[in-house]
Amino acid sequence: MAPKMLLRHRTRAEPQSDSDGSIESIRCGACGSGEADAELLLCDNCDAGYHTFCLRPILPRVPSGSWFCPSCSSSSSSGKKTPKKFPLVQTKIVDFFKIKRSSGFEKLESKKRKRKSVCISKKKRKLLPFNPTENPRRRLEQMASLATALTATGAVFSNELTYVAGMAPKSVNRAALEKGGMQVMSREDKETLIQCKAMMERGEWAPLLVVFDPVEGFTVEADRHIKDLTIITEYVGDVDYLRNRETDEGDSMMTLLSARDESKSLVICPDKRSNIARFINGINNHILDGKKKQNLKCVRFDVDGECRVLLVATRDIRKGERLYYDYNGSEHEYPTHHFV
Missing domain, CATH: 3.30.40.10 (Zinc/RING finger domain, C3HC4 (zinc finger))
Known part of the structure; x- marks a missing residue:
């Protein structure tokens, strides 16, 4: 859901x-x-x-x-205005995203590594790790595009849920509080998520570009073919209580926990700390053409008792295709009728 x-x-x-x-x-x-x-x-x-x-x-x-x-x-x-591009300077990008320098990423050696072939059963719905672009120079360009968007919006990069004083503490992020229960992430899918996080720490990122569109603003497109069921990214940012954000004008907040006790419901606020998920746009789900563009699904998981939100490919995505998911899910509460 x-x-x-x-x-x-x-x-x-x-x-x-x-x-x-x-x-x-x-x-x-x-x-x-x-x-x-x-x-x-x-x-x-x-x-x-x-x-x-x-x-x-x-x-x-x-x-x-x-x-x-x-x-x-x-x-x-x-x-x-058209955002100023982040400098395509390796050291600046490594520092901006806090990539581990011991990973050898700085060497910019293009090495094709052998990857294990993964056979996936639709019935089992096992998640796949993303497949980074082999060319390190191109990966720098992908990261620079995200750095451009984050800098233009006044945010800093984070790839984890963050807990800030005055907002919700980490102790209240409990999947057991979810109204109706939450999907528990399997051991295999958890290992895949950990693998994706580890790859990012050493500078191997999902093949995505953030581009600026005069109509849609910042948006994200695939920079190479992406398979169905691939983990695109985790939705991250500052965690806060829903009651504190009901009049907030931020347009990128995401539900993290919809609790039986509404006072314990949580949202993710990516306005100050975020990753590429913030710039992936929603579909116009009031029209058939809008729904046809959807190629991602936003899914909440119980990961070791903690709520996490993932964006996952729902079909094969071709290179150059923009990424879209349904902001509303089944509730249709967010006004998407003017989305492109």
């Missing part, structure tokens, strides 16, 4: 008054329509209106804080 996503609190632009006191309808500066006013933003500087779905990149929902239109934001430091 896919994790339940939070329903975001939405705000709406208020109609403007003309000089004679009459109400003037706000119209979108991009499409010229005044319809869909619940998704019409009003610039906090010039009062211009824009639909969330007419902006580039599209906004997934109306932000609760201040917002500035493209004209105003382009003249300020908060403007969304």
Whole structure:
């Protein structure tokens, strides 16, 4: 079962008054329509209106804080421009991702290693480890693309769930509290997850590129063929109580624990510490074409009594194909109707 996503609190632009006191309808500066006013933003500087779905990149929902239109934001430091690329310098990338220098990654020797052939039974649904790109130079480019996205969004890299003072402590992350129970990760799948983590620590990453799209913003695409049932990444970030985040405007929060006692429900907040999972986009699950694009599934597992969230390939993914999963799962609580 896919994790339940939070329903975001939405705000709406208020109609403007003309000089004679009459109400003037706000119209979108991009499409010229005044319809869909619940998704019409009003610039906090010039009062211009824009639909969330007419902006580039599209906004997934109306932000609760201040917002500035493209004209105003382009003249300020908060403007969304094409992100500055992280330098393709080996030492900087190794330091950014804290790769173990003893792994020999710095040598940049391209060696093809023999990998064991894995026969997979659909019925058993055993997970597969990702298959890193053989060329170390290309792996540097893949990591640099993620570093670019993290730097542009003001986040630092983390590949683990983090527990910060003032949020939820690690002791409350207990899979036994899950309402209805949680899927227990098998011994074989746990070994595969550990293998993926170990590979990343020595600089062998999943073959993924983070690219900036003018419509979707940051998004992720496969840089080589990826097999069905491959572990793409774990969803990580700061762990907090759901009750503390119900009015949070973050658009990347993920349910970690949906407890019988709602006060104990937990979410993952990847705004400050995160990995590539934060930049994998959701599908528009209100249309058939959107559902056809889905090639990943988000699954919560009980791993040694602790809740963990994985993104797993649901079919073979070709090189150059963008990765998408369903933000809503079966609950349909997150507004995805304007997703591409």
